[in-house]
Amino acid sequence: MNVIDIRSLRKSYGSRTILDEITFTVKEGHKIGIIGANGCGKSTLLRILAGLEPSDGGEVLRKRGLVAAYLPQEPELDPELTIRQTLEASLAEARENLHRYHEILEALADDAGARDASLLDEQHQLQSWLDLHQGWHLDTKVNQICSRFGIEDTAQVVGNLSGGWVKRVALAGILLREPELLLLDEPTNHLDTDTIAWLEDALKSYAGAVMLVTHDRYFLDRVVGRMFEIDGGELTAYQGGYSDYLEQKSEKLEQEGRAQSRLANLLRREEAWLHRGAKARTTKQKARIDRVDDLRAQKKTVGSREVRLGFDMQHRLGGTILELCDLEMAFDGPPLFQDLNLIMRKGERIGILGPNGCGKSTLLKTVLEELKPTAGRIVRGKNTRIGYLDQQRSGLDPTQFVHEAVGEGDWVTVAGEKRHKIGYLQDFLFSPEEQRKRISTLSGGERARLLLACMILEGANLLILDEPTNDLDIPTLQVLEEALNDFPGCVLVVTHDRYFLDRIATGVLHFEGAGKVTFYEGNYEMFCRLQAQKVEDLKARQKVAEKKNAPPPREKKRTGLSYRERLELEGIEQKIEESEGRKAALEEMLADPSRIGDHNRMAEIGREVEGLDAELVDLMERWEELELKKEGG
Numbered sequence: 001m002n003v004i005d006i007r008s009l010r011k012s013y014g015s016r017t018i019l020d021e022i023t024f025t026v027k028e029g030h031k032i033g034i035i036g037a038n039g040c041g042k043s044t045l046l047r048i049l050a051g052l053e054p055s056d057g058g059e060v061l062r063k064r065g066l067v068a069a070y071l072p073q074e075p076e077l078d079p080e081l082t083i084r085q086t087l088e089a090s091l092a093e094a095r096e097n098l099h100r101y102h103e104i105l106e107a108l109a110d111d112a113g114a115r116d117a118s119l120l121d122e123q124h125q126l127q128s129w130l131d132l133h134q135g136w137h138l139d140t141k142v143n144q145i146c147s148r149f150g151i152e153d154t155a156q157v158v159g160n161l162s163g164g165w166v167k168r169v170a171l172a173g174i175l176l177r178e179p180e181l182l183l184l185d186e187p188t189n190h191l192d193t194d195t196i197a198w199l200e201d202a203l204k205s206y207a208g209a210v211m212l213v214t215h216d217r218y219f220l221d222r223v224v225g226r227m228f229e230i231d232g233g234e235l236t237a238y239q240g241g242y243s244d245y246l247e248q249k250s251e252k253l254e255q256e257g258r259a260q261s262r263l264a265n266l267l268r269r270e271e272a273w274l275h276r277g278a279k280a281r282t283t284k285q286k287a288r289i290d291r292v293d294d295l296r297a298q299k300k301t302v303g304s305r306e307v308r309l310g311f312d313m314q315h316r317l318g319g320t321i322l323e324l325c326d327l328e329m330a331f332d333g334p335p336l337f338q339d340l341n342l343i344m345r346k347g348e349r350i351g352i353l354g355p356n357g358c359g360k361s362t363l364l365k366t367v368l369e370e371l372k373p374t375a376g377r378i379v380r381g382k383n384t385r386i387g388y389l390d391q392q393r394s395g396l397d398p399t400q401f402v403h404e405a406v407g408e409g410d411w412v413t414v415a416g417e418k419r420h421k422i423g424y425l426q427d428f429l430f431s432p433e434e435q436r437k438r439i440s441t442l443s444g445g446e447r448a449r450l451l452l453a454c455m456i457l458e459g460a461n462l463l464i465l466d467e468p469t470n471d472l473d474i475p476t477l478q479v480l481e482e483a484l485n486d487f488p489g490c491v492l493v494v495t496h497d498r499y500f501l502d503r504i505a506t507g508v509l510h511f512e513g514a515g516k517v518t519f520y521e522g523n524y525e526m527f528c529r530l531q532a533q534k535v536e537d538l539k540a541r542q543k544v545a546e547k548k549n550a551p552p553p554r555e556k557k558r559t560g561l562s563y564r565e566r567l568e569l570e571g572i573e574q575k576i577e578e579s580e581g582r583k584a585a586l587e588e589m590l591a592d593p594s595r596i597g598d599h600n601r602m603a604e605i606g607r608e609v610e611g612l613d614a615e616l617v618d619l620m621e622r623w624e625e626l627e628l629k630k631e632g633g
Contacts (some may be wrong), residue, residue: 009058020233032211033220036230038473039447042213046183068181075170090173094135101126102126146559164190184212192355217242308427311487312415314459320381327376338515351501354511360494387460391467393447398440428453443473461489469497476544560629569626583612
């Protein structure tokens, strides 16, 4: 059944058309991702579907009695309520239905009530509703979702929460309601990677329909089954997730490119004819002139505007770039991190991962010397110049005009070349008209682009970025990834965007709890593999320990092992312990690159660890085989 039907929907702001006669259908259970450049109309479409903003034409046909819920990028909750009260408001219908169900049970216990068919029918309907919405244990439901979102103190007043925590509470409340249509605008912003992974699973199994706007490409790939792209007012639908979209989009552009090439050649010939002069434009040739007009109308520009950026260093990196030596930071409690050692080398791009509140942004501020560490020291190279993009996108004067943010005068110097401000800012999608806007009127994505423009002019050789992907659209993220990969300097970045880390990271610094921070070579995918291997190793060690500590079996008359196998079994546990010891020592070295000092040696150690992993798997399999044979003897 269709949840919502959109027919020839139109929306404009002044002379600019955002949505131009778009048509689509959403069925029950559909999971749809919406992508497009900043300002193309993604959020506007969600607000229209939620009934919060009118369209300029077309039809929005909703299923009868449809319950929809909308999560904006910046939710607004009642600041006077506590978190618990806010979440309880989301359960008002469920509480009411549960209360009514118990009222009916009491009524049916009466002889007169037992003969009332309408009560029995209402009871069955309420029972089905409560089954579907898990309405029997609402307190447990609230506690579970608070645990998933890391909400510990539900007595906190919403007005005292940060924007990120308000987003979490709002998202938790919407999921508790379980509407038939979920409309989510950037739901992964401010969430850590573990919470995002849980949200992926929750939305994949969600019974209702979901439409979401997000720049998280892995999230799109793992949750949605359809993609909507909005470009130039038009909506194009693609089957599958983000990877499928890329493949289909590539094919479409290739076909369109061939068609446009043919059309462009024909148009050039026709325009050349028109430019020959007045003699050629006789009455008999009016049809041909009309044909040129038609061709011009057909001709499209393949692709759309995209940001053009590239980071350049004004100062060469020295031998020392950034070193963290036994660094520790604590605030009236257990340390957020301790014994942290890190040496950054030329070309390294290190991503920082960990749950919300673990100390990632604090680490950046400590490196920037905005905070003084509890212990340890920070060594910066004499040639190190830092460029910083903070999570709040501060550093801009809201009273200034956009063109004033990049400095005084009409010219800027980029990579040693003098450029006019207007052209430079156009590279960041600020038209000449938009460059005369006040900074206070800019969207989050526009502020991020302007800050990137300012950062490039600084010519820094060490970029420190705190959640740089927030507010940026996917096309801009793709350009930013390429620019960072081409950057000859160093990058230290906090981000929850796993796809972004996979594309740019050469290493991952992971907050693992209890103040421990571990460095892993490679991108996010490699980090996940190493983490999974650690879990498997732990299970294997626990299994060996359980076997060792198990009570001795009853004495048997004989074992099922040969003399040679008994000797092998006696020595195999020793081999396992030796291999695990060697592997632990190597992993400790990898966690502290300063002890190695050479990338080639680090690669050799990595390969040796992989060899030991394979060896341990073989040893464990053989050990289990011999133990089973022994026990069955």
